[in-house]
Structure formats: structure tokens, C-alpha cells
Amino acid sequence: xxxxxxxxxxxxxxxxxxxxxxxxxxxxxxxxxxxxxxxxxxxxxxxxxxxxxxxxxxxxxxxxxxxxxxxxxxxxxxxxxxxxxxxxxxxxxxxxxxxxxxxxxxxxxx
Amino acid sequence: xxxxxxxxxxxxxxxxxxxxxxxxxxxxxxxxxxxxxxxxxxxxxxxxxxxxxxxxxxxxxxxxxxxxxxxxxxxxxxxxxxxxxxxxxxxxxxxxxxxxxxxxxxxxxxxxxx
Numbered sequence: 433x434x435x436x437x438x439x440x441x442x443x444x445x446x447x448x449x450x451x452x453x454x455x456x457x458x459x460x461x462x463x464x465x466x467x468x469x470x471x472x473x474x475x476x477x478x479x480x481x482x483x484x485x486x487x488x489x490x491x492x493x494x495x496x497x498x499x500x501x502x503x504x505x506x507x508x509x510x511x512x513x514x515x516x517x518x519x520x521x522x523x524x525x526x527x528x529x530x531x532x533x534x535x536x537x538x539x540x541x542x
Numbered sequence: 543x544x545x546x547x548x549x550x551x552x553x554x555x556x557x558x559x560x561x562x563x564x565x566x567x568x569x570x571x572x573x574x575x576x577x578x579x580x581x582x583x584x585x586x587x588x589x590x591x592x593x594x595x596x597x598x599x600x601x602x603x604x605x606x607x608x609x610x611x612x613x614x615x616x617x618x619x620x621x622x623x624x625x626x627x628x629x630x631x632x633x634x635x636x637x638x639x640x641x642x643x644x645x646x647x648x649x650x651x652x653x654x655x656x
Contacts, residue, residue: 440582462641463641463642465644465645467644472650473649473650474546474632474647474648474649474650475585475632475647476647477644477645477646480642480644482641482642519584519585521585523641526641528573528590528592528636528638528643529575529587529590529600530645532584532585532586533584534582534583534584535584
């Protein structure tokens with residue numbers, strides 16, 4: 433069956449680095465998305481990975497290992513505004529649906 | 543920038559009422575989606591549409607229907623609202639073509655059924 437696992441909650445310190453993991457088991461794989469969602473707001477797109485390796489985008493990077501069914505989102509130089517939920521989603525095949533993880537709530541402390 | 547607009551941010555309705563949630567996107571996207579989001583459960587797909595007048599059931603379609611008469615507009619209908627439909631409802635749209643096309647979301651409608 434389909435399953436995407438993420439930690440429910442993480443806490444980190446302002447200025448530090450945090451890694452949010454996502455593991456998936458799906459019948460197919462056609463890309464993995466990361467989204468950020470602040471409380472009470474819409475999810476916003478952060479990154480997309482379809483090939484193994486690291487994609488860097490400013491303070492945020494996303495890594496994918498297809499053989500391990502594993503991805504992580506790396507946030508550097510954490511700022512208070514990074515307090516949000518981070519959602520991992522997998523596109524299983526050539527249709528346009530996404531399978532969503534339940535999200536990781538990231539709490540940043542001063 | 544893609545703009546997905548949902549008609550209401552907050553809505554309160556009574557049990558048994560017929561409820562309409564409207565969503566409009568301005569980027570000529572072919573795909574549109576309706577999700578509900580509940581704490582600890584993540585996003586669950588209710589219905590989606592790949593084209594005008596086309597609709598496909600998602601994971602939890604029971605108690606809902608949809609309408610897509612125009613490309614830019616996708617409506618979610620709660621035929622007879624029940625208290626277990628109290629939730630945050632999110633509309634999204636995406637382009638067809640390459641697999642890297644992300645879904646773009648509206649601000650959501652927080653619906654309470656009393």
C-alpha cells in the first residue's frame with residue numbers, strides 16, 4: 433500500500449540546522465515534493481526531487497534516495513519565521529495526484 | 543504568480559444544509575483538486591478534475607460532489623452537511639505536462655458544521 437512517514441514534531445534553535453526526514457513506500461515513483469505550511473495558511477511549494485541527490489535552494493536543501501525510499505529537507509541558519517509545518521508528498525505515477533505525509537511541525541526556539 | 547482564490551476563509555453552516563465551496567484559479571491550469579485537512583491526518587483528497595466537466599473521486603468522496611463547468615472554477619458541494627465534515631478545506635491547481643509541476647493552493651476555507 434501507500435505510506436509516507438514523517439516525524440510529527442521537531443524543535444530546533446534559531447541559527448542552527450535541522451533535518452526533517454521523510455520515508456515513503458509507494459507502488460511507483462515520479463517525484464517528491466516538499467511544502468511549507470504556516471499555521472492557518474495554505475501550503476507553499478519548496479522543492480522537487482526526482483533524481484537521487486541534493487537540490488539546494490538558498491537556506492533550504494532537499495535530498496532524495498530512491499533506492500531507500502527516503503528524502504530529507506535541510507534547513508540552515510534557522511530563523512523564527514521557519515516555524516511551520518513541513519509536508520512531504522510523492523507523485524506515484526504519470527497522473528497528477530500526490531500522496532501526502534501528515535507533516536512535521538517545526539518549532540524554532542530563540 | 544499563480545493565484546488560487548477560495549470564496550470564503552471561514553464558514554459556519556448547520557447540519558443538513560447544502561454547502562457550496564468555490565475555487566477559482568487564474569493560471570489556466572488543467573488540474574484542480576479539493577482536499578480536506580485535519581490535525582494529524584494530513585491532506586486527504588476528496589475529488590479532482592483534469593479538464594472541464596471531468597471529475598474523479600479521490601480517497602474520501604463520500605458526502606461530497608463537485609462541479610467544473612469552466613476551466614478556472616472548481617466547486618465542492620456538501621450535499622447534506624454533517625458535523626464530521628467540520629474541517630479545513632483546501633483547493634489546489636496544477637499544470638499538466640512535466641512531472642515537476644507543483645500544486646498551488648488557495649488560502650483554505652475553515653468550515654464549521656453545527
